[in-house]
Amino acid sequence: MRIRNVGVLAGLLSFVSIVAACGSTGSSAGSGSSGSTLVVDSKFSFTSKDADPARGGVDFTAVPLFHAMYDTLLTFANNDYTKPVASLASSFTPSADDKTFTFKLRKDVTFSNGDPMTSADVVFSFLRLQNVKDTPSYLMAGVTSVTAPDTSTVVIKTASPDPALPFVLTNPAMAVTNAKQLQAHGGTDAQDGSKTDSATSWLGTASVGTGPYVLKSYSASAQVVLTANPHYWGPNKPHYKTVVYSAVDPDTQALNIRRGTNAVALDIPTTQASGMKSLHGLSVQLFSSPISLFLFMNSNPAISSTAANPDIQNAVRYGLDYTGLISLAGPGSARAAGIVPPGFLGALPQSDAIKTDLAKAKQYVQHSGIQNPTLQLHYQTGTSAIVQTLASRIQSGLAQVGITVTLTPQSAIVGLQDYRAGKDAMGLFNWAPDYPDPNDYLAFIPGGTVGLRAGWPASANPGLAAQAAAAASTTVDRDRGAKYVALQHELNLASPIYPLVFPGESIVSTSNLSGVQFSSVWYLDFSQIKNK
Amino acid sequence: MTVLELVDVEVTYERSDGTPVGAVAGVSLSVNPGEIVGLVGETGCGKSSLARAACGLTRVTAGSVHFDGRPVRPLGARERAVQDIGLQMVFQNPYSSLNPRRRVGDQVADGMRRTKQRDGQRLTVETLLERVGLAPEVARLFPFQLSGGQRQRIALARALAARPSVIVLDEPLSALDVSVQAQVANLLRNLADELGVGMLLISHDLAIVHEVADRTVVMYLGRIVETGPTRELWSRPLHPYSTALIGAIPTVGTVGRLPEALIGEVPDPAQPPSGCRFHPRCSAVMDKCRSIDPPTFNQGDGRSMACWLAGPDHLGRLGESRGQWHPS
Amino acid sequence: MTMAILSVRALKRARTRHPIAVFVIRRLLALVALALGISLVSFVLTHLVPGNPAVANLGQQASNDPAAVHAFEARYGLDKPLPEQYVIYVGHLLHGDLGVSEQTQRPVLTDMVSYAPPTAELALTAMFIAVVVGVGLGLSAALRHNGWLDRTVRIFTLVGVSIPIFWFALLALYIFYLRFGILPGVGRLAPTVQPPPTVTGFATIDSLLAGQWSTFVDAVSHLILPAVVLAAPVTSLITRFARAAVLEVLGNDYVNAARAKGLPTHTVLLRHVLRAALSSIITVAGLALANVLTGTVLVERIFSWPGIGQYAYNSAINLDLPSIMGATLFVAIVYTLTNLVVDVLYTVIDPRVRLA
Ligand SMILES: Nc1ncnc2c1ncn2[C@@H]1O[C@H](COP(=O)(O)OP(=O)(O)OP(=O)(O)O)[C@@H](O)[C@H]1O
Ligand code: SF4
Ligand SMILES: [Mg+2]
Secondary structure (H helix, E strand, O other), rough: HHHHHHHHHHHHHHHHHHHHHHHHHHHHOOOOOOOEEEEEEEOOOOOOHHHHOOOOOOOOOHHHHHHHOOOOOOOEOEEEEEEEEOOOEEEEOOOOOOOEEEEEOOOOOOOOOEEOOHHHHHHHHHHHHHHOOOOOHHOOEEEEEEEEOOEEEEEEEEEEOOOOOOHOOOOOHOOOOOHHHHHHOOHHHHHOOHHOOOOHHOOOOOOOOOOOOEEEEEEEOOEEEEEEOOOOOOOOOOOOOOOEEOOHHHHHHHHHHHHHHOOEEOOHHHHHHHHHOOOOOOEEEEEEEEEEEEEOOOOOOOOOOOHHHHHHHHHHHHOOHHHHHHHHHHHOOEOOOOOOOOOOOOOOOHHHOOOOHHHHHHHHHHHOOOOEEEEEEEEOOOOOHHHHHHHHHHHHHHHHOOOOEEEEEOOOOOOHHHOOOOOOOEEEEEEEOOOOHHHHHHHHOOOOOHHOOOOOOOHHHHHHHHHHHHHHHHOOOOHHHHHHHHHHHHHHHHHHEEEEEEEEEEEEEOEEEEOEEEEEEOOEEHOOOOOO | OOOOEEEEEEEEEEEOOOOOOEEEEEEEEEOOOOOOOEEEEEOOOOHHHHHHHHOOOOOOEEEEEEOOEOOOOOOOOOOOOOOHHHEEEOOOOOOOOOOOOOOHHHHHHOOOOHHHHHOOOOOOOHHHHHHOOOHHHHHOOOHHHHOOHHHHHHHHHHHOOOOOOOEEEEEEOOOOOOHHHHHHHHHHHHHHHHHHOOEEEEEOOHHHHHHHEEEEEEEEEEEEEEEEEEEHHHHHOOOOHHHHHHHHHOOEEEEEEEOOOOOOOOOOOOOOOOOOOHHOOOOOOOOOHHHHOOOOOEEOOOOOOOOOOOOOHHHHHHHHHHEEEHHO | HHHHHHHHHHHHHHHHHHHHHHHHHHHHHHHHHHHHHHHHHHHHHHHHOOOOOHHOOOOOOOOHHHHHHHHHHHHHOOOOOOHHHHHHHHHHOOOOOOEEEEOOOOOOOHHHHHHHHHHHHHHHHHHHHHHHHHHHHHHHHHHOOOOHHHOOOOOOOOHHHHHHHHHHHHHHHHHHHOOOOOOOOOOOOOOOOOOOOOOOOOHHHHHHHHHHHHHHHHHHHHHHHHHHHHHHHHHHHHHHHHHHHHHHHOOOHHHHHHHHHHOOHHHHHHHHHHHHHHHHHHHHHHHHHHHHHHHHHHHHOOOOOOOOHHHHHHHHHHOHHHHHHHHHHHHHHHHHHHHHHHHHHHHOOOHHHHHH
8 A cells, every 4th residue: 555655646746857858858948949039038028919010009118129120211330320321222311391201212122022122012001100190100200201212212291391300210110011011901090090900910020120030820839929120131041940938037037048058038137136246158248228117296286285396306306316216227327317218319428417405495395384294105016126216216216305295006007097197296217219300309398298197288387398399409419419408407407207217127148149239229130149 | 261351351442632532441352153242331431442443443552462473553545454343333323334326235245355355255245235135236336225223224234344353333223223233233243153253242221232142341430340141241240330231221122321310520531530530429338449540350160240249358248248338 | 388398308318327417517507707898897897997999909099090990999999989989899709709909910719719729828838847746746745745846746736826027038048949949938939940831720730630749859858948947937836835735635544455455555655645635736727828818928028929918918018908908708618618617627527426
């Protein structure tokens, strides 16, 4: 009896270990792999929407895929995000009023199925993006027409002067797709595209771009598999024939990368990543993300008379413990001197940041005449762990100047809604750039998208609004930069929105790789990654 | 020739608080082929413990149990030795002693292969059922489709399938209706007579024991106080406890009640009284009884008892003084 | 009228002849009603959540654009009054149409068909491990009641039910994958392995069907860790129940009677002990499956397992109403069917119910 039972148990154990042993010898146990496959771990959850550039998310988990499969008319080179350069378009000329943009297309570009790319494809792609009215369609806001005078020329017209248009065109959502193929699978650029376009789910099975990679499969094992585009027109063919973009929980990415070869992990928390610097065989990059974390106070007295009080707003401006916040945000984080991220046109140098001045802050509190000012701070949970930490630090910091902050964490979905409706008295939120141009930060001026969320209409500060409008319509880059610098100086002093940090990010890769380079537009360019 | 022999058997349990309970405190007993030995005693006196020890369901703390001249090995997870299979048992509760999920025929047939190994013979389920007075069709039924009496017959048939030489029956009748009790009791008698099976029949229904047992053993608080042929013991009990017990039984078929003559609580077996264990309740108690435990005195005619009344000092007194305390 | 009488008679006849069949049919009819009820409850709940699907699904810019929001709401019928939305939903539901997922842009039913098999493969493997190990351990422990094995098992089951599955998953990954590399990390197949053609959706079975032995081995080795992690708490549960059930059965005199007749140990265990303990084991297994299904949400996330758990999680955080409804219905139906199976098995193994 005893012997028999032990036997059964032993049998079971040995079966398990044999299967396990087979597993480890029969296939590579690591997620990284040998030879021609590059494995990139990301926390993304891929859906076929993310395979359709006209509908997909514009967040950092999806853009590397678009960038790999699709090209845009213009792009950036050498990490210089102040100047768009040629890509599918060999040249472009803005009209003097910055309202008409003429693009000459390269003639040697083919799609991944071999079809030559023409201006008709560009027109179709842009109009489709505009008409499906989905997540990235706002990129086409202000565009009044896209036309093709001949097969290699595209003309884009905008309602008002739009010097940022060339920057917008670098966004991976401005992908040029094969019109013929898409139309054959339900794609349309018609006005009623939001109802009639049905190509999205098909795009989850095949890509129709000119990029260095094509879509091979997705999601069969929670991963997207790309293979090198045989018809790639560019001068540099991608080194890796296959790229596996895997959905992996951030907690497991750190395990994976340590066993991997030819592997990259995109979401390891920076504290953990900086600890991995000492590990042999890994290279760790820490950098600040261009996502701005900011605090705002609602200037609408109907929401909160305390938050709307200019003295209290100034007290918060000088009472925040900026240095403490940066160190809490973890390795790689950078102080947000202004709302525009470093590296972008018009970004402020660190030295121009507002400095903590507790004495001044206390004076403002006193001057406000409000006894025991109390504010409710809203923020989203579940988005990033550091938000909770920062919120607590803001609470303790402002307590020092006599302002009581109560923390109101909310689930992502619920929190976003009140925030976007402008109902939060005080909020801790973030802004991800839609394109690397300061125009995207006009959201923060009075009457701008975020300005309104902070109860700050254009009428509240007409002078600033006018200054911003002037900056927006300036056409010469050098002048634009200067104007945005000046604008941000004003905003820092007067705005109820306080830029705090650009939080740190990490990319950890196996050290046999070169060309693993963060980009604030497409995050990572797979085709640049090589084996040393 | 005895088939089942218990010598100085002790069964001591440990309560959850660690105190030892001497449920059986030195019992010697034997069963011969074809003989029914009736074991009677109040509730809690250790009958079941003794029965379980007799068939190896409970480990004995001291003493020995021999079946067919070989020590009985405790029934454990290990497969039972073929020589021990002739020692069978029937339990009190015919509801829990049959597997509700199996056909009764299958349960009767269990283990027949082992029996055949032992003596080369194999009984059929039908013969067994017939022997206990059931129709062959019953084999296909499940326990819940049978009455209590039928179930107990099945339990008997199941024991008989092993062609036992001894069956230990722990209160086999107490869960049955009065009319059925008599039928099953008769069945037991017939089986003992016809098959030569020895039986240790435990019951607190004195009437049944009176009816079927060849010999009666009276137990009190873990000890045997008196043994003798049923007829003699019943007509002339010697031990004060037996006298009280038997005097309380009016007619056959009435479940034994606590004799009125026995006043007071049954003592806790964990703290047995000093000297004679019966002394706090004994109407004939003497000084000696309180301090010295009486040994078992042989009384001739196959009778024996453990009481100072049978001791050397009282030999003369016993005969004449009986009338003084005998209630009848 | 006559028809009605006839059918009542037929029903009565059927009830006496095939009690189980009638029971199952009745339960299945109840299941339809239940599904409708669940759809109503989950519909109301998901639509009452104080979040706006358009806000959740469109980015920071698009959700400010009334045209985009309107297009989104029109596409998913969110612009209609709530009761009307529900009537439309049920109408489609009755035709097997669960709507189109906002995230994947595919019919929810198609999503279910592709996400359910990985979960089923994982959950069934976990259940298999839990039942085999749980019953084995429970039986062994009960047979050596209060022995060292019993004590060890008792401690382990206590640990097993109280250990956080998340922590356990990472620990298991750390030891078996990172430290010793005897098992692969996350995912269903190694990134380099070509998935087998989909037949059943079970990577293990499909690879065997395709005759790809090395793919099969890879699939099995990827299955072990998540399945074991998922199985751990329920294994403890089953062990505890099996141990208690076996102990109870061992206390029955029919077990002693069977042993006394010299039945070989394994026969006693199979014919008597396990058979009698089976009904409580089946009951707890039914409960355990519910636990396993809940556990998949976390385990699938950690192990990048593309199943219903991840699907439900992603649907929830994106407020993808059709998918949430679909996943809820799916899980509810699986759960109810499991209960039905448990009840039927219960009936089949217990003659008292079967023949009464
Ligand atoms: N497992 C056990 N642990 C501790 N004490 C026990 C155990 N089993 C029995 N006892 C005690 O031993 C004594 C004898 O019990 P036993 O069951 O043998 O009596 P009995 O004569 O069969 O009683 P009844 O006529 O009620 O069946 C009782 O006091 C009982 O409480
Ligand atoms: S020994 Fe004494 S106390 Fe015991 S039964 Fe005999 S007379 Fe009574
Ligand atoms: Mg008893």
